[in-house]
Amino acid sequence: MQLISASVPKRNAPSGVADGENELLFSTVRERAEAQFSRFPGGKLALVSDPERVALFRGFALSPRAVSFVLEEDALPLFSLPEGVACILAAGGERVLTAARCFAEVRRIPCVLFPADASLRGAAEAEAYITLGGKTALHRLAPASVCCDEALLMPTLGEAYASLLLARLACFEGRALAAFGMGEPRPEVPAFEASFECVLRAAYALPSALREGEGFTLAALLKKDGEITPHWRAYVQLLALYAAFFEKGMPRRAFVPDYARRALHAGTPLCARVPTPEEYALRALTLERVRGGFAREAKELLTARKRQAERVSSLSAVPVSLRGGNTFRLRYLPEFAPRGLSALIRDFGLLDFD
Numbered sequence: 001m002q003l004i005s006a007s008v009p010k011r012n013a014p015s016g017v018a019d020g021e022n023e024l025l026f027s028t029v030r031e032r033a034e035a036q037f038s039r040f041p042g043g044k045l046a047l048v049s050d051p052e053r054v055a056l057f058r059g060f061a062l063s064p065r066a067v068s069f070v071l072e073e074d075a076l077p078l079f080s081l082p083e084g085v086a087c088i089l090a091a092g093g094e095r096v097l098t099a100a101r102c103f104a105e106v107r108r109i110p111c112v113l114f115p116a117d118a119s120l121r122g123a124a125e126a127e128a129y130i131t132l133g134g135k136t137a138l139h140r141l142a143p144a145s146v147c148c149d150e151a152l153l154m155p156t157l158g159e160a161y162a163s164l165l166l167a168r169l170a171c172f173e174g175r176a177l178a179a180f181g182m183g184e185p186r187p188e189v190p191a192f193e194a195s196f197e198c199v200l201r202a203a204y205a206l207p208s209a210l211r212e213g214e215g216f217t218l219a220a221l222l223k224k225d226g227e228i229t230p231h232w233r234a235y236v237q238l239l240a241l242y243a244a245f246f247e248k249g250m251p252r253r254a255f256v257p258d259y260a261r262r263a264l265h266a267g268t269p270l271c272a273r274v275p276t277p278e279e280y281a282l283r284a285l286t287l288e289r290v291r292g293g294f295a296r297e298a299k300e301l302l303t304a305r306k307r308q309a310e311r312v313s314s315l316s317a318v319p320v321s322l323r324g325g326n327t328f329r330l331r332y333l334p335e336f337a338p339r340g341l342s343a344l345i346r347d348f349g350l351l352d353f354d
Contacts, residue, residue, distance in 0.1 A: 024204050025147045026197065029056050029091065029114050032147040036087055036112055037065065043086025048078065048100050050092035053116055056152070057091065075099035076133045085109060097122035098141060102130045105142035112145045118153040118160030119231075120146065120203045121211075148200050158316030161199050162232035163219070164192060165308060167206055169238060170213025172297065173341045176242075179290045180283055180344060186210055194311040214238070214333060214340030221329045221336060232312055232320050236305070237330045238342075243298035245345050246291050251284045252349030262346075266332035273338065275347050283344065 025032060036045060037060065047057040048069045061068045067081055071092070078099055085107065090100030091114035101122075104111035113123055122128065123146045130139045153160075167189050174186035186209050192202035215234050223230040263270040275283065305322055313319040324330075331351055334343035345351055 023145060024201060025145055026200075027147055027149070029147065029149045029152065030059060032112060032114070032149075033057065033060055033089060036089060037063070040065075040086040044082065044084050046081050046085045046088040046103075048088060048090040048092075048096060050096045050116075053091045053096075053114075056114065057089070071096050071099055074131050074134065075102065076131075078103050079106070079132075083107075087112065090114065092116050094122035094128075097144075098125070098128040099130060101141035101144055102128075102139045104144065105140055108142075110145070111142050112147060114147050114149060114152065116152055116156075118156040118200060118203065119163045120160075120200065124204055125208055146204065148196075150196055153200070154196070155317060157196060157199055158312045158314075158320070159229060159231050160203050161194060161315050162229065162235055162312050162320075163216075164189060164199065164202055164206070165235045165312075166213065166215040166219065166231050166238075167210040169215050169235060169242070169301075170210045172242065172294075172301075173213050173215070176246075176290075176294055176341050177339075177344075179294075180286050182344065183339070186213070194315060199315070214337035214342055217337045217340070218329060218333050221333075225326075225329065227325070229312075229316070229320050232309075233325055236322060237324045237327060238333075239298065239301055239305070240324060241330060241342065241345065243295070243302050245341075245350065246295040246298055249287070249345065249348065249350050251280075251287070253284075255349035255352070257346055257349055257352050262332060262352075263335050266335035268335045271338050272334070272343070272346075280347070283347075287348075 044065050044067055046067045046069060047060060048071055049056060051070055054070060057066075057068065060066050067085060069078060069081065071078060081103075087110045088100050088104050089112045090096050093116055097113050097115060100113065101111055115123055123144065125141060127138055127140050129136050171186050171188050174183060177183040178185045187207045189206070189210065190202065192198050215238050218238060219230040219234040222233050227233050259272040259274065260270055263272070309320055309322055330342075334340065334346040334351065337343065342351065
């Protein structure tokens with residue numbers, strides 16, 4: 001299979017990384033691993049994976065030039081690898097990818113990633129929180145070549161497409177918050193198609209600012225609850241909330257949310273900032289001023305939901321539903337995303353209902 005590279009911006013590469021290596025590649029794990037062993041004929045290569053993907057490197061683990069390592073929760077043992085390692089190859093989820101890139105940054109060696117999730121989380125971020133010796137801190141990450149194996153990534157492709165829809169909703173949220181004087185607009189998501197390469201390229205190029213939308217917080221909460229399509233479910237629920245708010249949401253002027261009670265029910269520390277009467281009044285006036293435009297945009301997104309559901313279903317093992325499901329996490333989302341649009345909706349008293 002021919003390797004196809006995506007055009008992406010390059011960052012300062014570690015020493016030993018040839019120009020053109022920090023890009024998106026489409027091939028099998030075996031093909032790319034063989035290419036790396038050929039590139040470093042005299043050096044050792046570290047093969048790192050999580051427990052679920054150990055078999056991906058089975059054909060190379062017995063090589064005298066291979067050093068195999070299974071990464072658990074803490075990344076510190078990774079730094080016990082010998083100094084002679086010339087390149088690190090990592091297969092797995094976000095935690096494994098970021099740990100490998102942190103190691104590559106410290107050792108100044110090339111890094112090749114084999115993501116197991118089509119959202120490509122951990123593959124392109126400039127920095128990430130890494131646990132080393134039981135302490136979690138923000139670490140700089142080395143750039144890496146990212147190998148997209150279709151067989152490995154297809155099971156998560158539908159959710160990756162849904163995460164791009166969530167990113168578009170994060171753009172909507174950012175513009176709405178900016179209209180209320182509560183933040184800056186976020187970069188827009190370029191158009192993308194429902195195909196393997198298009199979804200992967202869009203996910204890889206997605207600005208990190210778009211992953212800060214409260215939709216991704218909701219998706220993480222739903223995933224923790226066992227939801228099998230958390231990004232799609234978060235998109236359906238949050239879009240419905242935004243559309244209802246801008247279409248007919250009216251501030252409950254005589255109602256003050258019980259912030260402490262909400263935090264208790266959500267199981268999180270109280271972190272809400274209660275708006276002053278002046279802020280509340282200004283936001284209420286702003287809502288009436290901007291309501292029309294945002295309501296029309298949200299309605300257009302609602303109209304497209306059925307088509308988007310069909311696209312996500314075409315990329316998933318099982319069809320997805322347009323039903324919102326359990327909305328407990330949505331109701332208490334402001335307690336986990338205090339700077340999100342849902343927090344403003346809560347402050348208007350519109351998320352307190354029986």
